[in-house]
Amino acid sequence: MPTESKILEENLLYIDALSLALRDEMREDPTVMLMGQDIAGHGGAFKITRDFLEEFGDRRVRNTPIAESGTVGIATGAAILGQRPVIEMQFADFITCGFNQLVNVAAKMYWRTECSVPLVIRMPGGGGMGAGAFHSQNIESWFLHSPGLKVVAPAFSDDAYRLLRSAIKDPNPVIYFEHKFLYRRERSDLQEMQIPDRIEGEANVRREGHHLTSISWGWMTHRALEAAEVMEKEGIEIEVIDLPVLSPLDLSGIFKSIEKTEHAAIIHEATRTAGFGAELAARISDEAIWNLDGPIRRMTYPDSPSPFHKGLEAARIPSVDVICDGWREVLA
Amino acid sequence: MPTESKILEENLLYIDALSLALRDEMREDPTVMLMGQDIAGHGGAFKITRDFLEEFGDRRVRNTPIAESGTVGIATGAAILGQRPVIEMQFADFITCGFNQLVNVAAKMYWRTECSVPLVIRMPGGGGMGAGAFHSQNIESWFLHSPGLKVVAPAFSDDAYRLLRSAIKDPNPVIYFEHKFLYRRERSDLQEMQIPDRIEGEANVRREGHHLTSISWGWMTHRALEAAEVMEKEGIEIEVIDLPVLSPLDLSGIFKSIEKTEHAAIIHEATRTAGFGAELAARISDEAIWNLDGPIRRMTYPDSPSPFHKGLEAARIPSVDVICDGWREVLA
Amino acid sequence: MLRELHAYMRLTREWDLRYEKMFKTGALSKWYSSVGNEATTVACGSAIEKGDALVSLHRDVGAILRHYVNIEELFPDIFPEKMSLVRQPLGGDSRDRLFRLACQMLGREHGFSRGHERSYHYNHMEPDHGLIHLGMISHLGSMIPVAAGAALSFQQQGLDRVSINFIGEGATSTGDFHEGLNIAAVWKLPFILVIENNHWAFSTPTSQQYACDNLASRALGYGIPGVEVDGNDPLAVLEVMQTAVKRARAGEGPTLVEAHLGRHRGHSEGDDSLNQVPSDELKGYLDNDPMDLIEARLLSSGVVSRAWLQEIKERSANLIMEVVDEAMAMPEPTPNTDRNTYAD
Amino acid sequence: MLRELHAYMRLTREWDLRYEKMFKTGALSKWYSSVGNEATTVACGSAIEKGDALVSLHRDVGAILRHYVNIEELFPDIFPEKMSLVRQPLGGDSRDRLFRLACQMLGREHGFSRGHERSYHYNHMEPDHGLIHLGMISHLGSMIPVAAGAALSFQQQGLDRVSINFIGEGATSTGDFHEGLNIAAVWKLPFILVIENNHWAFSTPTSQQYACDNLASRALGYGIPGVEVDGNDPLAVLEVMQTAVKRARAGEGPTLVEAHLGRHRGHSEGDDSLNQVPSDELKGYLDNDPMDLIEARLLSSGVVSRAWLQEIKERSANLIMEVVDEAMAMPEPTPNTDRNTYAD
Numbered sequence A, B: 001m002p003t004e005s006k007i008l009e010e011n012l013l014y015i016d017a018l019s020l021a022l023r024d025e026m027r028e029d030p031t032v033m034l035m036g037q038d039i040a041g042h043g044g045a046f047k048i049t050r051d052f053l054e055e056f057g058d059r060r061v062r063n064t065p066i067a068e069s070g071t072v073g074i075a076t077g078a079a080i081l082g083q084r085p086v087i088e089m090q091f092a093d094f095i096t097c098g099f100n101q102l103v104n105v106a107a108k109m110y111w112r113t114e115c116s117v118p119l120v121i122r123m124p125g126g127g128g129m130g131a132g133a134f135h136s137q138n139i140e141s142w143f144l145h146s147p148g149l150k151v152v153a154p155a156f157s158d159d160a161y162r163l164l165r166s167a168i169k170d171p172n173p174v175i176y177f178e179h180k181f182l183y184r185r186e187r188s189d190l191q192e193m194q195i196p197d198r199i200e201g202e203a204n205v206r207r208e209g210h211h212l213t214s215i216s217w218g219w220m221t222h223r224a225l226e227a228a229e230v231m232e233k234e235g236i237e238i239e240v241i242d243l244p245v246l247s248p249l250d251l252s253g254i255f256k257s258i259e260k261t262e263h264a265a266i267i268h269e270a271t272r273t274a275g276f277g278a279e280l281a282a283r284i285s286d287e288a289i290w291n292l293d294g295p296i297r298r299m300t301y302p303d304s305p306s307p308f309h310k311g312l313e314a315a316r317i318p319s320v321d322v323i324c325d326g327w328r329e330v331l332a
Numbered sequence C, D: 001m002l003r004e005l006h007a008y009m010r011l012t013r014e015w016d017l018r019y020e021k022m023f024k025t026g027a028l029s030k031w032y033s034s035v036g037n038e039a040t041t042v043a044c045g046s047a048i049e050k051g052d053a054l055v056s057l058h059r060d061v062g063a064i065l066r067h068y069v070n071i072e073e074l075f076p077d078i079f080p081e082k083m084s085l086v087r088q089p090l091g092g093d094s095r096d097r098l099f100r101l102a103c104q105m106l107g108r109e110h111g112f113s114r115g116h117e118r119s120y121h122y123n124h125m126e127p128d129h130g131l132i133h134l135g136m137i138s139h140l141g142s143m144i145p146v147a148a149g150a151a152l153s154f155q156q157q158g159l160d161r162v163s164i165n166f167i168g169e170g171a172t173s174t175g176d177f178h179e180g181l182n183i184a185a186v187w188k189l190p191f192i193l194v195i196e197n198n199h200w201a202f203s204t205p206t207s208q209q210y211a212c213d214n215l216a217s218r219a220l221g222y223g224i225p226g227v228e229v230d231g232n233d234p235l236a237v238l239e240v241m242q243t244a245v246k247r248a249r250a251g252e253g254p255t256l257v258e259a260h261l262g263r264h265r266g267h268s269e270g271d272d273s274l275n276q277v278p279s280d281e282l283k284g285y286l287d288n289d290p291m292d293l294i295e296a297r298l299l300s301s302g303v304v305s306r307a308w309l310q311e312i313k314e315r316s317a318n319l320i321m322e323v324v325d326e327a328m329a330m331p332e333p334t335p336n337t338d339r340n341t342y343a344d
């Protein structure tokens, strides 16, 4: 029984969903503060915080020096003592410079001390634009292997809005992957909704089907949906499941889907070995193996850096063709 | 037809194998140099380079300031221009402070520039000694998800010796995990051997069996061997496969074993989610699923930091009991 | 004032001596001694107040004890008349804090981290008493930005509170030293970083750690005051710290303090790292033991008697023996008392 | 000497102008301009020799061109008589290097990275000519330790070679600046770090980047010389660099140079980051264009005529147009030309 819900924004661009979520949280909670390179006067490399300086002032919207480790550390200290900092990495790739602060200080703080660290790190990530080895990476797996961090990677504007607000409210450090390729390409309606104050596991069926369960997140969910259209013409119905939240992980929906489809495949843009697809395959091959009637295949980036040349890059990112071929093999 | 080979060292301690390998390489190749905190006069936190300063001088055995990022970066530059630096992390955990240099500079250098980086980072890792959250971690998965790095984690003294020498000769950056718990507990004979000048994938059957294929590395291989003894009494024969080399990964032996046993389980000391066990399970569930007659189970550390208290820690590390139970469930 | 500083230094010294002994008998698996750091740490603890943040490392129990404990309350008969206190005590139960600190050292369930974390790797907060104490993680340098972040939270809230943090001279080589101090300077955070320069980092002498004449000179590169001080002289340290605190509370930003101390012990007990220290250098340190210096000063100024010094020493040792024994009798954590990885 | 410096500065300027134009027509997706940095970078390139290591960032094509190319060989009719050269050219084929550099910029297969990497993110080695050039990775600060490592390799081999590296003033805030420079100082590595201080990092002014009076003052904290210099004056920069190089070759360790430059362009072409620069500040930079300054100097000293300046400008522009056109006609990489992740 679908309830009627008000549409707040029609056709909201993914990038605008991020701005809106930040603005709404900052208006609601005076302890929310933003830190990042060039986010103040300039509004950030992607202009997501344009005009925030004017509205919220230079105490709450802070340009940082070029110092990712220092920034994450300072935000962690401030978070322990009552602030809710949201850091913008200029590109997700740069978090490697603040890796220690994140995985050792922020991630372990609650378990070690019972002091919570309500911190969000916004990570503009992903490829598809020929931006080369240091502006294209998909590095979620490092953080998924770092207990204490929550990790989200929304594919749709409405999820992006809701999850960013929930991430800010959550008492744990949340790594928020936003996909640059989707910034100005993905649009969806924003409906009136409840904003949970915790990030919980979710797996959303974005297309129903009974032949194969496809699992993906971020940009790759859009590729999966495209590929499912192609397969439909062959009479094959793919169930496309999107994982906007990677940690905590809720696989119950996926297991249910596999009961029906008996086939599973995972798509990710991250490099292959020890990518998060491996964890999903491992969980399925342990907990749902008796329901499977085919191998669990992963369609991923190969184990290499990202080329600057768009042709070389495109040859690496799972394409609709590669995805369809993978599915066909699983079903063969 | 086993050839007779000379025993060079009987009952060689794991920790002494490391010293010996370093010394032999330094004697053989004048471009090999050591860097690390307190490795010179003091011989390192574990005394692995005791007396090296005297033999090789302070140009080749360098105490570094407390600066992991700077050290990895300097070693990378020197490696590009003809040196073969071997860095000792005082504890594996501290590499997080040099993470960016490792995964972005050293790992990607060859692919980006065709300049090779013959660099070894020695990583005293692992738990079991109540050393707490920052001196016990098993972080191989981060580096296995970083294309360009090779990763080894020997469980036996002879492998430790051979692989350290090969790692130094290899033209790629090699992350060398040495397990602190094994330092003074593991002994094996060192036989005369060829030292390959490359790290290649290996999977060694350390115990034969036909009921289940067990995969592990480092300390956990010893636990697996102990557990296999227990199972033998129940009439169950476990094939224990040790992976001294995690990247490059050679799974052919494992697939062959699974053809025979039809059951597989993985044991690791690293935390569970997105640990390297996931990659192994994923590979098996894709490429060997038709040979399986049971779920692929992982016995691992839970997703939490390492407690200081030995009792709390012991409850987390896969014990012989936990391993046996896991195997029994897979076989049930 | 000197008497007050002395009493806390004595308590700190006896604390360490007790654990050093336990290490020797095998009751403890590891100990990092703070012997020789007491003048600096106690003076630093004396410069902060309720609501300020203390962020400590492995040789800073002097600052912790000075901040946690009210010595007049512990020994009412020794300090019968009110001393002219350098600072107000926090309030709350001093002896209980001492007891819980002992439980923490011994990995007991009643320790601040409930056995999850080792020694000084814990946080302790008592909002009612304005006690804000963040302990260390092992990775050196990491706490500098975190401590600056505590200062940021004060700035955001418009409070005139300060955050102080310590660092060994070895750990000044870390990137976080630079990043943390630079951001703190640019943002004029109420933050004070105290370098405890004992001239050795594990086995590494300063000549292999840095090439500058003194570390206080690095302050120039951040546009903040940098002060060298004799870390064996608690009055000198206190004066420097009070100036820095005043500056911070006034919104003028951070100060870098370099306190020169002696290396009295090995890096950790039972290792042989002290062998690296040339014997005449070591002798120089031992001859300038801050405990001896302050007692000589007290005696020569005639404020106290040798017997009084002896008494407070014994009383301190006994009190610590007591709380340690009590802690030893407390239960160890069990998997049942284990904790979640995530806050919920 | 001034004529020589000028010629390379002109080549550098025309290089940038060409790509800026291509960016505007959409032929290029991104461009970081080095307009305004030429005096500093060309002077730095003039201070090194065969066998030295050049480690460059995103605005250092002046140093690259100065190091790669022999201007007398490129324009034999303009430079008919031998100039009194500041340094010997490397030898090898200058024009081919220029062509390959253009291929690199355009992601062509003949580029130094064969299309794998963008713009100045490449290494180029010609062992026969003693050419050692390490390009940047994006992560700012990261190349400082790497460049110091190149210097370490010289020290290990007993060579009197030096390694020079550049850094923007913004990236001096990174931990690697500190760690790299400190280790280099302690080990007395033959290393020179040149800060190109254009007073802006993307949109961030120095007041939000550091609080010290000048960055050269940080040298004190490393125990090395730190020199501020007018980065628009190539002779001044050259002199500072020659002193630093001599010092490094003599085994006396690193030097930190801070060259003050103007911000002439946006952070990258087509962004609006120049809006953040106050207009009078911007005017000051444009009025002190190092290209104008050196030409005025050449004219006033009577060494060259306005026509000569015009001719070398046109010849430079034409040459660059030529190599860029040739590069544009070259094949793009295909998956077949792709490269392995590991060396074997």
Ligand SMILES: Cc1ncc(C[n+]2csc(CCOP(=O)(O)OP(=O)(O)O)c2C)c(N)n1
Binding pocket: B037, B066, B067, B068, B090, B094, B097, C059, C138, C139, C140, C141, C167, C168, C169, C170, C171, C172, C196, C198, C200, C201, C202, C267
């Ligand atoms: C990032 C990091 N690297 C290495 C270590 C290992 N380590 C622990 S203490 C220490 C020496 C510290 O010396 P210093 O900072 O001078 O402090 P002191 O012990 O002398 O008080 C080292 C190298 C560490 N804890 N963290």
Ligand SMILES: Cc1ncc(C[n+]2csc(CCOP(=O)(O)OP(=O)(O)O)c2C)c(N)n1
Binding pocket: A037, A066, A067, A068, A090, A094, A097, D059, D138, D139, D140, D141, D167, D168, D169, D170, D171, D172, D196, D198, D200, D201, D202, D267
């Ligand atoms: C570690 C890291 N953080 C952030 C960035 C993004 N970024 C690229 S250039 C730049 C500004 C650099 O300013 P500066 O160092 O002054 O050099 P300039 O561009 O002015 O020459 C920033 C923030 C980066 N490349 N690396």
Ligand SMILES: [Mg+2]
Binding pocket: C168, C169, C170, C196, C197, C198, C199, C200, C201, C202
């Ligand atoms: Mg020290």
Ligand SMILES: [Mg+2]
Binding pocket: D168, D169, D170, D196, D197, D198, D199, D200, D201, D202
């Ligand atoms: Mg700049």
